[in-house]
Amino acid sequence: SQTIHQWPATLVQPVGSPLSLECTVEGTSNPNLYWYRQAAGRGLQLLFYSVGIGQISSEVPQNLSASRPQDRQFILSSKKLLLSDSGFYLCAWSAGPNYGYTFGSGTRLTVV
Amino acid sequence: GENVEQHPSTLSVQEGDSAVIKCTYSDSASNYFPWYKQELGKGPQLIIDIRSNVGEKKDQRIAVTLNKTAKHFSLHITETQPEDSAVYFCAAFPGGYQKVTFGTGTKLQVIP
Numbered sequence: 001s002q003t004i005h006q007w008p009a010t011l012v013q014p015v016g017s018p019l020s021l022e023c024t025v026e027g028t029s030n031p032n033l034y035w036y037r038q039a040a041g042r043g044l045q046l047l048f049y050s051v052g053i054g055q056i057s058s059e060v061p062q063n064l065s066a067s068r069p070q071d072r073q074f075i076l077s078s079k080k081l082l083l084s085d086s087g088f089y090l091c092a093w094s095a096g097p098n099y100g101y102t103f104g105s106g107t108r109l110t111v112v
Numbered sequence: 113g114e115n116v117e118q119h120p121s122t123l124s125v126q127e128g129d130s131a132v133i134k135c136t137y138s139d140s141a142s143n144y145f146p147w148y149k150q151e152l153g154k155g156p157q158l159i160i161d162i163r164s165n166v167g168e169k170k171d172q173r174i175a176v177t178l179n180k181t182a183k184h185f186s187l188h189i190t191e192t193q194p195e196d197s198a199v200y201f202c203a204a205f206p207g208g209y210q211k212v213t214f215g216t217g218t219k220l221q222v223i224p
Binding site for chain 2: 006034042043044046049059090092097098099100101102103104105106108
């Protein structure tokens, strides 16, 4: 069966520090991968998605970037965090168009 | 692009009563409609979905109905229990695209 792993679960980082969140999927190949951000009590904002290795589409211009160095690995990064980067970050995968998403357990990021 | 509206934003029901959450979508090409349940501090989980060639789908206490003509779909939870308390998100997939549009979420509170 397919599983998705996301870490760390919680992270407290100072303003101006770098960020690296990692997401890996097991049990499938060539998944579509997504990064979402969720502010407290708010909906899901799509940040990036990838349909293949090295292919990244950005939805929102911001302080973040994403990379997909391997088929089942998706990384969210920042060179310098801002206070506004705080939130709940979710990784998800799908088998392709019109297939449901499976979400990871999320990373709670607090920038102080 | 696709636009999904979800109502209500909050819903309180007595244990044992039914709960209904409604979503409307704008793109008539959308053909896949999942519902997700998100418990506090966790990632959303798929609870039920429906495709455009089906009008209704049921899974125990949960059902989803789809009206393609009116472009709306609804989640029905019967005999609600305290563990049903969570945020529920609807979504619409505009066929052939790689990413989904989510509703803004409904916070359901089941009062014991």
